[in-house]
Amino acid sequence: MASNAQIQTARAEFLDPSLYDDTGLAALPRLSRGTVLAALSRAFDLAEGRRPGHSQRVAYIGTFLAAELGMEPSQVEEVFFGCLLHDVGMAASAPGAQVETGRGARVVADSAHAADVLSAVDGGRWAAVIETLKAHCEHGARIGRKLGLGETVAKAIASHHDCWDGSGLSQSRAGEEAPLVARIVALADRVESMIDAESSPLAVRRRGPELIREMGGSELDPDLAEKMATIAERDTFWLGFYDNDLAATLMALGHGGMMSREELFDFLGVFADVVDGRNGRESGRSRRVADMARRVALTCDMTERRADLVKVAALLQDIGTLGVPAHFLSKPDILTIDEMSVVQLHPVYARDIVSEIPGLGAAAWWVGCHHERIDGKGYPGMLEGDEVPSEAQIIGMCEAFDALTSDRPYRRAMSREDAFEVMRGLAGTRFDPYLLARFESVAGPFPA
Ligand SMILES: [Fe+2]
Ligand SMILES: [Fe+2]
Ligand SMILES: [Fe+2]
Numbered sequence: 001m002a003s004n005a006q007i008q009t010a011r012a013e014f015l016d017p018s019l020y021d022d023t024g025l026a027a028l029p030r031l032s033r034g035t036v037l038a039a040l041s042r043a044f045d046l047a048e049g050r051r052p053g054h055s056q057r058v059a060y061i062g063t064f065l066a067a068e069l070g071m072e073p074s075q076v077e078e079v080f081f082g083c084l085l086h087d088v089g090m091a092a093s094a095p096g097a098q099v100e101t102g103r104g105a106r107v108v109a110d111s112a113h114a115a116d117v118l119s120a121v122d123g124g125r126w127a128a129v130i131e132t133l134k135a136h137c138e139h140g141a142r143i144g145r146k147l148g149l150g151e152t153v154a155k156a157i158a159s160h161h162d163c164w165d166g167s168g169l170s171q172s173r174a175g176e177e178a179p180l181v182a183r184i185v186a187l188a189d190r191v192e193s194m195i196d197a198e199s200s201p202l203a204v205r206r207r208g209p210e211l212i213r214e215m216g217g218s219e220l221d222p223d224l225a226e227k228m229a230t231i232a233e234r235d236t237f238w239l240g241f242y243d244n245d246l247a248a249t250l251m252a253l254g255h256g257g258m259m260s261r262e263e264l265f266d267f268l269g270v271f272a273d274v275v276d277g278r279n280g281r282e283s284g285r286s287r288r289v290a291d292m293a294r295r296v297a298l299t300c301d302m303t304e305r306r307a308d309l310v311k312v313a314a315l316l317q318d319i320g321t322l323g324v325p326a327h328f329l330s331k332p333d334i335l336t337i338d339e340m341s342v343v344q345l346h347p348v349y350a351r352d353i354v355s356e357i358p359g360l361g362a363a364a365w366w367v368g369c370h371h372e373r374i375d376g377k378g379y380p381g382m383l384e385g386d387e388v389p390s391e392a393q394i395i396g397m398c399e400a401f402d403a404l405t406s407d408r409p410y411r412r413a414m415s416r417e418d419a420f421e422v423m424r425g426l427a428g429t430r431f432d433p434y435l436l437a438r439f440e441s442v443a444g445p446f447p448a
Helices: 004-012 032-046 054-068 073-085 087-090 102-111 115-118 126-146 153-156 180-195 200-214 223-232 235-241 246-252 261-278 284-297 306-314 319-323 339-344 346-354 361-368 390-404 416-424 433-445
Strands: none
Touching: 004 153, 032 054, 032 087, 032 115, 032 246, 032 261, 032 319, 032 346, 054 073, 054 223, 054 235, 054 246, 073 087, 073 126, 073 153, 073 180, 087 126, 087 261, 126 153, 126 261, 180 200, 180 223, 200 223, 235 246, 261 284, 261 306, 261 319, 284 306, 284 390, 284 433, 306 346, 306 361, 306 390, 319 346, 346 361, 361 390, 390 416, 390 433, 416 433
């Protein structure tokens, strides 16, 4: 959970929109699947409570090993996606599921041995931990398939907690029965966790090869472990591993091919569905909000490109909620001040994740502002008036309207007319009246 110091730092860093201004470009950027996933993988790290960049570092290790083994480029690409997405299932857990995992989840993530979980988790809760972890493997494989990344990638995600000797999470698919891509993904995850657990880069540079060899034959394929240990004896491996530009390096590989505009919307839509599911919302809701936001942007005389960027921002607006414990988001009672402080960080998390994607700087800024209000009472930056971008307001009003007209556990959906009456009450405080009128022209008309 974020500390108060982290929260204050995030607030202090919030007020500089010029850092994100790339709206001069003529069209939506052409992005590869690998580029988008390298950035969004930071959201999966948040969901799993891992140090930022875990998934990216796993991808670096896996692709390094795959290339050393002389694998075909298509297989190296499968390793890359399997590594980046291995823990995406953590983002898809049902509300409340992560509450039960605690230390046991970290132990399994770090070592994958069921026996370790038994010793790490207090009285009887281990069964729930194991079930949650099995579920994240299955959820993750399903998401991999929805993203169209192929069955090999899906299977590697499903089995990333399996061990060579059959002592892993599923207690099966041991040894050479597991496909090579899956064994590499499992190894890369285990090796990154081992490195992360060591006290310093110098210490792990010295001990790393030996520790990797020790895992061979039990957790890891012994031949792969030996190969990896020899890689870990080279400085070039460590220079790349600790490179601050690792994300940019992974993005530059262009894995998965460039996406068309429609493919990009669909690809991001899969993640919007995942976030909706985790937050206890109906699947497809965020896609609906994003379509409406694009139409409202066009009626506000924005260009097609800007409207497309508004749609992208709307699809990703709540990706940062993956950094918020799921039980906060589904809590039926009023949140405590501390809980609220954490929830209010989600636009900052989302802004930082989206801003890593080349050409989406402006969208990242709007995402970061989607809970601001023109009266200065929003969050996280308490921006006022014109400081709140119109695009962020459009996203916020489409989201608010959709929420009011959807069923909730504590109330039935409002009629569209009633919902708009509520929205009118927010003119001049939450939303700019002109933008609200443009919104009505798309969503309405509603009798006054
Ligand atoms: Fe995992
Ligand atoms: Fe992992
Ligand atoms: Fe939000």
